[in-house]
Amino acid sequence: TIAVLDFGSQFTQVIARRIRECQVYSKIYHYSTPAAQLKADGVIGVIFSGGPQSVYSKDAPHPDKAVFDLGVPILGICYGLQLMGHFLGGKVAKGERREFGHGTLEIFEKSPLFKGLPKKLKVWNSHGDKLVKVPTGFKAVARTENSEYAAMQNAERRFYALQFHPEVFHSERGTDIIRNFLVGICGCTGDWSTADFIKRKIQEIRDTVGKSRVLLGLSGGVDSSVAAALIHAAIGKQLTCVFVDNGLLRKGEREYVVSLYKRNFKIDLRVADSEALFLKKLKGVSEPEAKRKIIGNTFVKVFEDSLKSIAGRAEFLAQGTLYPDVIESVQIGNNPASLIKSHHNVGGLPERMKLKLLEPLRELFKDEVRAVGTALGLPKEVVWRQPFPGPGLGVRVLGDITAEKLNILREADFILQDEMMKSGLYWKVWQSFCVFLPVKSVGVIGDERNYAYVIAVRVVESIDAMTADWSRLPYDLLQTISNRITNEVRGVSRVVLDISSKPPATIEWE
Ligand code: XMP
Secondary structure, three states: OEEEEEOOOOOHHHHHHHHHHOOOOEEEEEOOOOHHHHHHOOOOEEEEOOOOOOOOOOOOOOOOHHHHHOOOOEEEEOHHHHHHHHHOOOEEEOOOOOEEEEEEEEEOOOOHHHOOOOOEEEEEEEEOOEEEEOOOOOEEEEEOOOOOOOEEEEOOOOEEEEOOOOOOOOOOOHHHHHHHHHHHHOOOOOOOOHHHHHHHHHHHHHHHHOOOEEEEEOOOOHHHHHHHHHHHHHHHHHEEEEEEEOOOOOOOHHHHHHHHHHHHOOOEEEEEEOHHHHHHHHOOOOOHHHHHHHHHHHHHHHHHHHHHHHOOOEEEEEOOOOHHHEEEOOOOOOOOEEEEOOOOOHHHHHHHOOOEEEOOOOOOOHHHHHHHHHHOOOOHHHHOOOOOOOOHHHHOEOOOOOHHHHHHHHHHHHHHHHHHHHHOHHHOOOEEEEEEEEEEEEEEEOOEEEEEEEEEEEEEEOOOOOOEEEOOOOHHHHHHHHHHHHHHOOOEEEEEEOOOOEOOOOOOOO
16 A cells, blocks of 8 residues: 555645556555554555645644654655655745746656656646755655755655645646656555555445445446446445436436446436426526526435435445535645535435435546546446436526427437447537527428527537637538437427537637
């Protein structure tokens, strides 16, 4: 095990992720964890995370000093470097100006940490204080424009420290530096895999849950699907999943989810059939935020009701929360991973129903979740599925919602997905979907005038949904989509293409 001591950095989980990329197992510990505990856990190397504090401030988080006597290699990052300076006889001073952003690292001394790397690297910094004197037995290894001691080492004790953040994406070859520490210095074998992660998580889930029952709201999206498969692998029948059919789903969605989980995975899956209730509550409502609120509240109510009827001894509510869903609030000394975006926390439900949260994917990033899902045997169609908004087609039928409009949208959207799949582009874009526009335009079918609705096609590319650009789909594909929708879907006379980027537009229309 590699221990990552968390001093409150917003990047602690990113360090853990880089370690996983090197196929090494690590665990994040509270900064004050006693050295004896680390020893008992078989720790063979320690990484000090960064942190927002100054080592001199009154409530600065400090590690157990005995950690330095464990005899295992230590890598200090940023605040971690300053801690080493502070504890081992160096000197840290308030920086006159904050070093923030890119710097050029110049490596002038041989070090196993930079083995196989160029002498100059672009690195990313974020620190106020800086080291002005290296500790006893240490040697400076590299500098940046602003730090005389951007990297230092005591090769004999196998202590290494970096002022910059090798874990962030903006630091060139950062993962190689971390790998050099793990494999070259700590002697890790680098053969830890997704299968090992799953094995460990399964054990953890069993230990946490015991004989209790666990409930999970399955949406059919990637995160809840992988969470369901993982928890099911751990505790089988103790898991009950609830799928809320709110009538705002895509064509065939409910049948697909039921057949996948009930038939193939033999998961205890209950469907809450609540289309009528949702449509009743939404009747005549056209303001987007009002629609979202109604859909959210109704969802919580339906979910809660269905839990009541099956809960029994249920003690846990499972959720597919991922690390990026966790708000990165820098709580000094505590793991910042402590607050959850409200939409993931089903409307205060856990507190009201006195359920504990079970979030086995909490430390993972999306691509890692996909790897776990694949290893658990989930099909590609689920693991690589495009995102779908919680309020579903409710925000894609503009204005007030009726069963008729929903049906038109479902049919049109089905054709779009079909063509996207056939062309293979479904897997390359971020999202592709249709939007129902409540305007009528004139068309002609045969000799008949056709006064009917308009469907907008929205296909975007994006990395994280924060920004997006409209996809330049081939004209032939667009033509097929348009022809098929206008010919096959009754009630549509025209198809238009959305060519707006985000910003200023958003991906969804409401
Ligand atoms: P916008 O429209 O804000 O969407 O550019 C960004 C991404 O978020 C999805 N989205 C939602 N997802 N609940 C969700 O779970 C919602 O209420 C919601 N609204 C939008 C949207 O599909 C896109 O991927």
